[in-house]
Amino acid sequence: MGELRTRLAGPDDALVVAALTLQCARHRGGQVEPGFLDRHARAWLATGNAHPVWVAEAGDEHAGYLQGAVVEPLPWPGRPAGAGADLLVDTFFVRPEHRGIGVGEALLRAAAQWARDAGFRQVLISAGEHTTTMVERVGFVPDARAYRLEL
Template structure:
């Protein structure tokens, strides 16, 4: 990972950019998992409606979004939801553009998620990943995330399963102290 990835805080003005990255990431990562008809239609328009609404939550302080950049170009984003009553932060979305994978973007975003969560007193991070998304599962597991459950999900008109992955910030802190 020689690339220099920087992060900046997203604003409501970034909704179209985030929607575009989200649609491109889904079209690549979910090919063979979700129906092609779903991935090939106006996914960007659907994601734009989602992010226009989601950025209202961000503006209200319920979440934060960071855009990852490489040499001034947006290459990914992560959305983090404020800690819940159990001290857990939801990593609501984490996407690196397919043509920029391998730069370390995902790792930089996960490191920021942990830093952000710790600053808010959180003890854990959690996320959901589609059970068939082997690449994402491998990515998270290689970074110390553990599967904590499986639940029925419905997406793009089909029934499937999502896996809940968790990451203990307490354990990560202990590991960094030992090194």
């Protein structure tokens, strides 16, 4: 597979991010849409820094990606101004042929380190049955306060 690397995606990676998103959607049962790659690339570029993405590469292949959503809190009594944002892990995908070699853990560690270095308050992720152990190995702890309402 080659050396495993992670990096923060930049504007030149917009089509790579779109392609990985499409692979993730197809893996999860989604359909191919004509024009999706260009539409996604344009939309992602328009968000500025609100949706940072980390790309993992194994050798010369794209192995997976992690997309976050930056949530800036509004002022709150007793919370100092600039107390830090939250990074929500929005999409987290490792291509099936690259699973089991540390890709997911490397992506999570890269995103968490970036958030730590940028002064964020916390990183939040919803872990499924196949990712719980890996997420905990990175240092995340369960939080029983989370609920979901699908609309």
